[in-house]
Amino acid sequence: MAESAVSLLIQNLIPLLAQEVRLLEGIHDKVVDIKDELESIQSFLKDADARAEMVDMSNVVKTWVKQVREKAYHIEDVIDEYKLHLAKHHQGRRKRFRFLLKVFQFTLKLKPRHVIASKIQDINKSLKVIRKRGERYGFNTIEQGGSTSDTRRDTWHDPRVESLFIGKAELVGIESYRDELIGQLVQGPSNRLVISVVGIGGLGKTTLVKKVYDNEKVVAHFDCTAWITVSQSYKMEELLRKMIKQFYEARKEYAPRRIDTMEETDLIKELRQYVLEQRYVVVFDDIWNTMFWGHIKLALPDNNKGSRIVLTTRSESVAPSNKESPSNHVYKLPPLPLGEAWELFCKMVFQHEGGHCPVELVELSHDIIKRCEGLPLAIVTIGGLLSTKDKVSSEWHKFCDSLSSELESNPHLLNITKILSLSYFDLPYYLKPCFLYFGMFLEDYFVNSARLIRLWIAESFIKEKQGLTLEDVAQDYLNQLIYRSMVQVATIDFSGKTRSYRVHDMMRELLKVMDFEGASIDYIPKEVGNLFHLKYLSLRDTKVQMLHKSIGKLHNLETLDLKRSLVYELPVEIIALRKLRYLAAYIENNDAEFSIDFRQLIKVPSGIGHLESLQKLHKVEANNAALIAELGRLRQLKKLEISKLKRENGMALCTALEKLSLLRSLRIGSTREEEVLELHLMSSPLPFLQSLCLFGRLERLPEWIPRLKSLVRIDLIWSRLMDDPLKVLQALPNLMNLRLYEGCRCEQLHFEGGGFQKLKSLWLGNLRTLSRLIIEESAMPLLEQLVIGPSPLLKEVPSGIYHLKNLKSLEALNLSNEFVLSMQPDEGHDFWKVKHVPSVIFRYRIQGVHFIFYKLGDPELLEMLRDNS
Incomplete structure (x- = not known):
């Protein structure tokens, strides 16, 4: 995040100003101004960073955050350069004044004072402009939450569900814990008890508590029961409703219908009233939020009838503390002996x-x-x-x-890594680098706490807090990791003080897979390079701009996913990753029709040919013939996407492609729409190619394309062919998807009988010269989706659509009023041609990438067409 970059920069500026006043004589005041400006800007950044995660955030806000971040990095570069000069010319422990004077005289030769002053003055001016712009945008100061629990994740099967149904024969090692918890529930005082079961993910907390909950003694002891799975994202109103319904169900009663429309306050009142005379037990499984107990306890009062509440959580800080009440008990579940x-x-x-x-x-x-x-x-x-x-x-x-x-x-x-990774994803941003630092140490290594804290401080992971030393803050960070069950206490000395720590070996393995997708980060620490075992690194949908050269040390890395990050250039050290199999980096276009983007592509260094294990590579900027020639060495490539191809490099690309016999997917884009793709010089076809997408002009269709017998999909975008390409494409035996977007400049397209026998989807887009579309009987017998338009000269609905008996969807995009009116049910003479199609949609583009949709016979559509006639 930009805020973290600025915060770290301010921390570096303050000691610099304090220690180097004499050296910076003459420009000291200007540097102070920079610090002050940054502190002012910082008050806006938390709000701006939060907005930066919003889908509907305006581009102007993105730009503002980007400017601040870049300026912070620029200032940091100046500081680093200055410190480097100091380090290079340090010659022992001399008196401070003599040392500074000598270094100052030397650096003046390299950077004259007026040049330094001028640069700092420029930085100052630009910072003032940025700050004022932030004020105009109305940013506010907000508290930045650390949790990434709302980060989008793929749908997956949660093995914790299975733990609710484990049979008795499968249980090992929890019998004594089960009996102890049962005793706490059915015996003991009449006041309400809160029991928290705490432990690392996968330890069996849910399994243990479910066996307790289902026990005959427990079921018979309580008047009403409820099991509520909370997890990371929950809505309090839904949990309260679910609890009420389960209470009623346990007593074989029907819950009142009114609860479905109640708001949170009324639901709490309903619950409090209902349990007033009941001995209840409630399990809240998998709690992450520290605020959860503060909310839910209002609904479950102590009715002095022996009621019990059980919580499971990975984080001790989430559990109600016995310091809050002697009725709160924390039960730390140990690993199996x-x-x-x-x-x-x-x-x-x-x-x-x-x-x-x-x-x-x-x-x-x-x-x-x-x-x-x-x-x-x-x-x-x-x-x-x-x-x-x-x-x-x-x-x-x-x-x-x-x-x-x-x-x-x-x-x-995968269930193991998925379950354990949830704990990592939930870490606040300031704890993630601290946890990842454990990856520097070998398995089973016990890290001394004092050493660990010093390392964290040296790496600038620790942020100062008023009234606390950096060591105090670092210890607090360490405690948070312990409370979250991310770090294990390894040894305790005779005085009871913890001396060393380690992470669970299975957590060290989350260190072989680092998935930051969607996380609010704008940099990756250089310590990532120390994770020798790392195999998977994803920065997809993050604000990361560059990779540290230490990535070259990840010799076991197999996947590097930079999609929709801000990384546009790879360090040269990347060529050392000989096991890399998947490499992707690009920003997707917002165009609803085609995912085409030429603004930011990945720039790969010379030597890419050394990555001979690579199977997927996209999007690569084909900026020179030498780089293209190296692609021919990547014999394992199955998916390749390159852009910004110039006409003069076409021959080199064809030569390289002939060597890539395993290619399944190929996507080639020219430097611009008008640039010709020179792709005629490939003599042998790609035998396994299934998907081919070409973005750029074609003077004629390459002769090797009709010989691609395995081809399933072909996209011709901006090809602008003068001849009808259907004549040669229709014989492709396995083609299922065809998209032509400005694909030809023909007046007529002819789908002949017997052609395109397996085609299921056809998109004819932006064919400006097309005036007639002929579809013969027995052509495209399996076609299910047809999209046409814009084609302003196309006035008549093709009668051949009637022959497409499997057609399920027909979309007309920005077609002429005459064409659209002729299809309408009441007054259109061509309605008979499309009446068998289940879905007929008319789309009209408005405001760039947005569309308005109408169905067949829509009164609003008819009114619009008549008004425009």
Whole structure:
């Protein structure tokens, strides 16, 4: 975020000004002005950064945030350069004044004083302009929340659902904890108790509490019960309604209908009234928000009838503290001991062997269990996969050696990383780099707390707080990671003080997959380069602008996803990533029809040909023939997208493409619409190519295209062919999707009988010269979607549409009034041609990328057409 960049810059400026007053004599006051301006701007940035995450945010706000961030980086560069001069010419511990004077005299030769003063004056002026612009935009100061829990994530199967239905035979190691919790629920004082079960994700909190909740003693003891799954995103009103309904259901009563329309305050009143005379038990499973208990406790009063509330959470800071009330109890669920972990593993893996591990697999099994570190989720998931494998040591050796990559790629093991990654995603932005720093240390390494804190401070991860030292703040950060079950306490000295820490090995593996998609970050710390095992790094939909050169140390990196980030150039160190298989970077256009963008593409360094494991590469800027020639070395490429191709580089590209025999998808764009794509010089076709998209002029259709027997999709955008391309495309045996956008300048397009036998989707867009469309019977027999327009000269609805019996959707975009009116049910003479089509839609573009839609026979459409006639 821009705010974090400015904040860090201010922190660097303050000590610089304090220590180097004499050296900066003459420009000191101007540097002070810079600091003051930055502090003023900072008051707007939290609000602006929040707006920057909004989908409907205006471009002017984006620009303002970008200007501030860039200016901060520019000032930081000046500071770094200045510090570098100091470091280079330091010659021992001399008296401060003599040292500064000597260095000052030297640097004046490199940077004359008037040049420095001029640069700083320019920075000052631009900062004042930026600040005033922020005032005009009306930014406010807001408190910035740290949670990224609302970050968009892919839909996935949550294994915690399965934990609600685990059978008795599958339980290992929780019997004593279960009995203890049951005793706390059905025995003890008559006042309300709140019991929080805390532990790292995958530890079995939900499984344990569900077995307690379903126990016969518990069910018989309470008048009404409710199980509420909370998770990271919840609506309080919905939780309250669900609780009321479950209470009524437990008593075999019907909940009043009025609760469906009640607001939060009324629902709380309803709950309080209902439980007044009831002994209730409620489970709130998977709580993340520290504010949750403060809200929900209002609805569940202490009625002195022995009521109980149970919460499960990963974060101790979320649990109601016993400091708040002696009726609050925090129960920290420990990992499974080695013996019970072994029992659970054998139950899962060796079912057909009666739960007994073969002798030759004992050592390997112990190694796997050790990696799981008592985490039931990991034991059960990995064990379930191993139960399907042959019980031979060679097979198991192979699995153990590849366990890290298996956790990333094997669909049966994704639940482990998904569950654990939720904890990482929920970290505030200031804790993420602190947690990632553990990746510097080897597995099973115990990090001394004092050393860790000093390292964090040295890396500028720690932000000053009034009344606290940096060490105090760092200790608070560390405590937060502990409370969130992200960091484990490793050793405690004789005085009871924690001395060293570590992270769970399975958490170290979240360090092989770093997914920042949608996160509010604008930089990646250089420490990422220390994560040697990292295989997957996604900065998709972030504000990150550049990659640190330390990325070249990630020798195991396989995926680098920069889609819709602000990264436009890769450091030269990228060529060291010989295992890289997927590389993507671009900003998508907002155009609703075509995802075409030539404003920001990825600039790759010389030497890209060394990435011989690469399978996907897009969007690459084809800026020179040498770079294009290197593409021919990427023999494993299956997907390639390049843009800004010049006509004179067409031959080099064709030569390179002939070597890429595994290509499945190819997307080529010219420098501009008018630039000719010179693609005729490829002699042999690409045998496995399934998707071909060409953006740019074609003087004629390349002869190798009709020979692409595997082709499923072809897009010809801005091709402006003079001849009808359908004559050669219609014979492609597997073509299912055809898009022509300014694809030809023909007056007539002719779909001949028997042509396009597998085509399902056809888009004929922006064919300005098209006046006649002929569709013969038996042409396109499987066509389901047809989009036509704009085509201003097309006046008559093709009668051949009537032959398209499988057509499900017909869309007409900005077509002539005459064409559209002729299709209308009441007065159109061509209605019979389209009446069999389930969906007929008329689209009209308004305000650039926005559309207004009308259905067939829409009165508003008819009125508009008549008014325009």
